[in-house]
Amino acid sequence: MIYTIKSPALLIIGILMLVWGGLNKSGTVDDMQSYLQKSSYSDHMKVKEKYDAELRVATEMATAEGKPAPEIKMPASKFDQAKAEQAKLSNYFGGAFVIIGLFTLVWTPKHGNLDYFVSVVPGVAYILLIAFIVRWGLDPIFANWGKAVKEAGILSWDFAHIMNLNYVVLGIVIGMIVVNVFKIPAWAGNGVRTARFFLKSGVILLGTLYSAAELAQLGGLSVIMIGIFVLGSVGIVLFMGKRMGIPNSMTAVLSAGMGVCGVSATVAASPVVQAKAEEIAYTIGTILIFGVGCMFLFPTVGHILNMGPVQFGAWAGTGILNSAQVAGAALAFDPHNIETLKVAEIFNITRVLFLPIIVLWLAAWYVKHEQGAAKVNLAQVVIAKFPVFVLGFIAMFALSSIGTFAPAGHYQGKYFSSAEVKEDKLLKDKEARALDGELTRLRGAEGTQALGKYLAEKNVVLEGHKVTADEANQALSDLITNKKMTTRQQSNILKSVAKMGGFDAVAKGSVEKAEKAATHDSKTIKEYRNWIAWLFAFGLIGLGMQITGKALKQAGGAPLIIGGVVGTLKAVGSLIVVLLFVKEFI
């Protein structure tokens, strides 16, 4: 069979991308970009003001001496970098798509691998074009709208933030609109099916952000929580399925899907219980319909309850069914900071690791309830159906933990290092004087009392004991002596102290500056984070394209009821447990 479909679509997409790259490079779209990228544009204004002043002064001096005006080049701002990045991506991909698009039009496809690979490209280009529009266009437009509506006093809350209208949700919604309104065009079909692959690649890369130091903090808790909820929900589904008279194989697949991790668990469990194709479809439909609801609902509830990143990550990782939707909800809750996503994924991965246990349980259950069931080789099924991407994730995590990408103690690429503080980031004399003034005040009888009361009230804890006023003063005195933070503990104590009411504003700014100067962000991991965001954006748009009205309808009936009841129980139960037992660790 020949897969490649001759269509000018790929060529046109390539040209569109090249046009966008060109517009960015020439500066034609600067006005629009300055609206879309507000924060990097304000950096641009700072750089420009500095440059303007230098140029003006240099010109003045040259004119006074009768020399021609000097030529100074304006240094690149964050805004310039962002535009260059967009131009680069657009040009590389656009160029490649144009070449392959032209090749497709003149080439007579022959049966084989080349034919298959070429047939995938148009669909990939199609999703990538949507990903560009969503990440560079719709996401900032909605973010700006949300802020503008709030600032104008029309709404008291930022609707774009509360409703999580960021690139993740918008990507899935656009995917759903495309598939249901326009249908996926024939030329894009093969490419769209690769979305899951990109999503799983994203999960593998996510491993680079984790390091054993922090996993240890979550480890025990996540295993206990996950254990209770996974085994509990599997048990409830099996019990309800029996009571409602649903076929054993259907019940078993549904329990794996509801208990462990959605689609891959369903697929992994299906041969064990000899599930039929329509049963798998039913289960996947149920999981998706419930999961989509959760994905929109969880972040909203999270914001209303003012949950922290660790709490929300733990809740989403336990309560939401499908790996992709866990990632979706975590990113929707906090799109700029991968902290939530990372915690959610740790819970999610812990849950996936329960799969072998569940598969064994289901096999035993099925054999017991279904007399005459054919013997299935358990070991073989576990080895064959264990999700490979989980192994990739673990490998990346191991490499990250031994310090391959950034110092081993890093936290999503961020780490503390006093030795790496740059010379120009050391405290200035004026800042040291402001801090010295505060130290004198806090060492006085009145100051010490106020500080002690504040530390006790805020429950500032260090290595298992409450921080005393003397310790806080020592930390401050060390900062003045060294002109930089020397330990993470010192940095943590002073961070709290600087927030105390009545603390001098200049001194507060100095503490914040010193803290920033000692916190470093690994360039390697930053690069990975950017890749992960792209892979997830791509994967989630593709995921949205799999949610057809037909798939949603398939979830109807008894499986939907069981799925809904168990899913809700799990979501509410894990919410209560998280709120009671999970505190902010960071």
Added chain:
Amino acid sequence: MKSIKQLFFALITFGFMAATGSSYAADAHPETPTAAPAGVKLVDAKQVQELQAKGATVVDTRKASEFGEGSIKGSISVPYDPEKSAKAADFDATQDKFDMSKLSDKNAVIVVFCNSGTCFKSYKAAVVLAKNGYKNVNWYRDGVPDWKARKLPME
């Protein structure tokens, strides 16, 4: 042709983005007026030095942390912070905070500054001071970038 319809859809989206973008961009980053507000004198770096030599109070209206990072030598910090009013000449000063208690003498010579161009803090501070009866308010519009470029003393 279905595929053509698809691409048409994409084109419309691009157009929509372009339209929204440019309509908002026009007044997103306004600059301060180049003339001084009523009751205020516009000064340049040289005049600031002269006034300072004569004992004028030089006031940094930027955030305290920016003042800590480095400012005009001998200046004091009176932040125009938080600044919530619109970045325009007809701003509503009641939305902002500017602590004038540090400037007790209404007859003293005062110079206010922040960053140049898009920074409205010093402009607004000058207007507020003039309205509150300060007689000798000077506005150094070019501010810190200009001072730094001239390699004048910072601290």
